[in-house]
Amino acid sequence: MENFISAYDKFVNAITKLVGVIAGALILYTAFAIVFEVLCRTFHTPTEWVMEISTYCVVIAGFLGMGVTYAGKKHIHVELVINNFSAKTRCYIEVLTCIAAIFYSFIFTVEAWDMTMRSLEYNNCAPTTLGTPLWIPQISMPIGMAVLVLQIIRTLLIDINKIMKDDFGEEVEK
Numbered sequence: 756m757e758n759f760i761s762a763y764d765k766f767v768n769a770i771t772k773l774v775g776v777i778a779g780a781l782i783l784y785t786a787f788a789i790v791f792e793v794l795c796r797t798f799h800t801p802t803e804w805v806m807e808i809s810t811y812c813v814v815i816a817g818f819l820g821m822g823v824t825y826a827g828k829k830h831i832h833v834e835l836v837i838n839n840f841s842a843k844t845r846c847y848i849e850v851l852t853c854i855a856a857i858f859y860s861f862i863f864t865v866e867a868w869d870m871t872m873r874s875l876e877y878n879n880c881a882p883t884t885l886g887t888p889l890w891i892p893q894i895s896m897p898i899g900m901a902v903l904v905l906q907i908i909r910t911l912l913i914d915i916n917k918i919m920k921d922d923f924g925e926e927v928e929k
Contacts, residue, residue, distance in 0.1 A: 756919070760912050767905045768826065774902050775823035778816040785812045803884050811887065815895035822902030826909075842923040846914050853911040860904045867896035 792805035824830055837845055873879075875890040917923060 756916060760909075760916055763912060764909055767902075767909050771822045771826050771902055771906060774819045774898065778819040778823065781812040781816040781819075785809045785816075788812075807881070807883050807885055807887065811892040815892055818895040818899030819902070821899045822906045825903055825906045846917050846923055850911060850914045850918070853907050853914065856907050857904055857911065860900050860907060864897050864900040864904060867893070867900060871897060 788805045788809050792802055792809075795802055795805075837848060840848070871890050871893040874888070874893055879889045880886045881889060
């Protein structure tokens with residue numbers, strides 16, 4: 756089981772790193788585009804595309820960054836009560852939480868995929884001057900959520916392994 760978890764961990768972390776780099780590049784691009792827009796407005800030649808593209812980039816980066824945030828343990832945690840439990844109890848609670856999160860995230864992924872495919876099928880476009888096909892920004896939802904699901908499954912496997920080995924050593928806070 757440990758070999759499988761190790762291989763799965765490497766696979767999921769590689770995917771997460773890739774989408775994290777893409778998300779970071781989109782945020783960087785957005786920053787440059789906004790600076791460009793400010794300069795253009797200074798010279799009374801505003802653009803029509805910066806606001807729309809920047810908005811799409813931020814939304815796409817947000818969805819792609821969900822798995823990255825989870826992997827970095829940066830999602831919101833309510834620790835007021837949970838920190839009072841033993842490591843074993845926290846592990847069991849995390850297993851239940853992971854199962855619920857996988858269920859919710861999987862449904863979100865499937866529904867986002869369906870929405871994206873409908874937009875592609877019906878050729879839905881934004882009602883703007885660019886007329887951006889909506890499937891382009893929408894595809895980030897199922898991709899980002901799928902990476903999140905993979906990361907939650909990774910956590911679930913690690914916790915199940917701890918339970919099977921009865922290894923609940925206190926983890927050192929980073």
